[in-house]
Amino acid sequence: MKSNQPVDWEEIQLGELFTAHYGKSLTQKNRVPGKYKVYGSSGITGTHNEFLVKGPGLIIGRKGTIGNVYYEKNSFYPIDTTYYVKESNRYDLLFLYYKLKTLDLDKMNTHSAVPGLNREQLYSIKTKFPKITEQKAIANILSTLDEKIETNNQINEKLEEMAQALFKHWFVDFEFPNENGEPYKSSGGEMVESELGMIPKGWEVKTINDISSEIITGKTPSTKEKENFGGNIPFVKIPDMHGKVYVEKTETYLSEKGAVKNKIVPKNSIMVSCIATPGIVSLAGQSCQTNQQINTIINKDNKMCYFNFFSLRNLSDTIRTLGSSGSATLNLNKNQFSKIKIVVPPKEMTDKYFNVVDKIFETIYLNQKENLKLIELRDTLLPKLMSGEIRVPLDNETLVEQS
Structure with a gap:
């Protein structure tokens, strides 16, 4: 317990404060798309036409992706890989949500094969609450x-x-x-x-190569040399691109030593994932570099950047299909990528x-x-x-x- 916690806050065991209810199984075939969000341990997994819990409420991942905490203000359906917590006059639900996010629940795995969060272990946690x-x-x-x-x-x-x-x-x-x-x-x-x-x-019908001044396939510097990392050059990987129009911040940064001079991607270039999860398209929010799973179009004409962006977004299914070569890992190489045709x-x-x-x-x-x-x-x-x-x-x- 931190020594700087105020003396007027009450130490409480979580099991004395709230009940973590078990979610209920809802298989894909039994789901009817509707207005209620369905929550699994990793977040929203779809919708259903009925709710299990009247909102607001909290959802806690208990199996698989453990310890994630979500707040949902509307009625919802938590499946059986989760716990859910209801409103109470004993605590403010939003405060409890933020409190739980600071308790490192994701580190409380009690199962070896499939990660799991034991309810009694959750209940045993002691922490301080203000009025x-x-x-x-x-x-x-x-x-x-x-x-x-x-x-x-x-x-x-x-x-x-x-x-x-x-x-x-x-x-x-x-x-x-x-x-x-x-x-x-x-x-x-x-x-x-x-x-x-x-x-x-x-x-005209043109290829991606025709609309690019250059196509850059990224590269990962040696991870054995720690001095290649930790600088201020954004190093874009596929997870950095998910749900983003622009990639501005990345999980990993390169040092000047780790950066490859001929792999620099300028702002507004079109980054396209071509390996593992092909077809994700984002704009570079600033000068950066990418790993080898990403091909980047350097715009021949900067005023074509938004046209190129949506053209590639529209080709996501094509890119995924071309990357499905029958191997376990989807892979669209640079040569194949550069020959994809678009109407210009x-x-x-x-x-x-x-x-x-x-x-x-x-x-x-x-x-x-x-x-x-x-x-x-x-x-x-x-x-x-x-x-x-x-x-x-x-x-x-x-x-x-x-x-």
């Missing part, structure tokens, strides 16, 4: 940060949908505005045969698209940057607020640091 009024004040600060992060994510999702909808309208449906401002195809614009089907007159409009069309959506992408980028700062602030405050090292006056005007 419920202070719990609410602390939870309010942390949840305000989380809500802002979620708001930014929702805004980015909508902005991305807008930019993608316009891309589809212009470059897939061929309804870009003609010289009279009318939708090209439906207004009788001339279409011609191509190897990829009918396309507008003046458009005249430069004035990609320039016009760039000018329309550039502000959209800039806002997405700035929101992602802001979220990184908010996450860093939240993660810095979390252990200090949960331990009482920083106290929150009940008027919420200032934060006070414990001496």
Whole structure:
């Protein structure tokens, strides 16, 4: 127990505070897609038309991915790899959520073959809790940060949908505005045969190699030489790309020694995963390098970056199919990747698209940057607020640091 914890906080054994209820089995074949989120030990696994628990509530991973804690404000369905915790007048549920996240539950594995979190071991944990009024004040600060992060994510999702909808309208449906401002195809614009089907007159079928000034396959420096790592050069791996328009922060960073000079990827380059999980597409948020599982398109014309981004996103299924060669690990090599064909409009069309959506992408980028700062602030405050090292006056005007 930390010595700086305040004396007016009560030490409580978790088993005396709440009940961890077992989730209930819900196989895929028995699920009916609906409005209620289904939670497993690693998070949301789908939806169902019925709920098991009236929200809000907490979900704790108990088998497989143990110790993960989720807060759900709406009614939900926790499956049998989880525990769930209901609201109570004995604690503030949001405070309990943040408290549990600081208790290293993921390290409490009691099963050898399949990781498991024993309920009695969970109940045996002792920790200190403030009075419920202070719990609410602390939870309010942390949840305000989380809500802002979620708001930014929702805004980015909508902005991305807008930019993608316009891309589809212009470059897939061929309804870009003609010289009279009318939708090209439906207004009788001339279409011609191509190897990829009918396309507008003046458009071309090109390869990824044609639209790139260079295609860079990343490389991992020797992990035996520790001096190759720990610098300030972002080193992008596939997990860094999941769910991201821009990759700005990475789990691993290279040193100047570890970086390979001819593998530098400039901002707004298109990074595409081609091995293991092929078909994930992200923009480089800053100059970086990638590992060998990623091929990166260096844009021949920077104003084509957003067109190239969505073109590659639209080819995700093709990339996955090409990477399925029958081997255990999916693998699309650079040569195959460079020969993938896309329909490319005249430069004035990609320039016009760039000018329309550039502000959209800039806002997405700035929101992602802001979220990184908010996450860093939240993660810095979390252990200090949960331990009482920083106290929150009940008027919420200032934060006070414990001496």
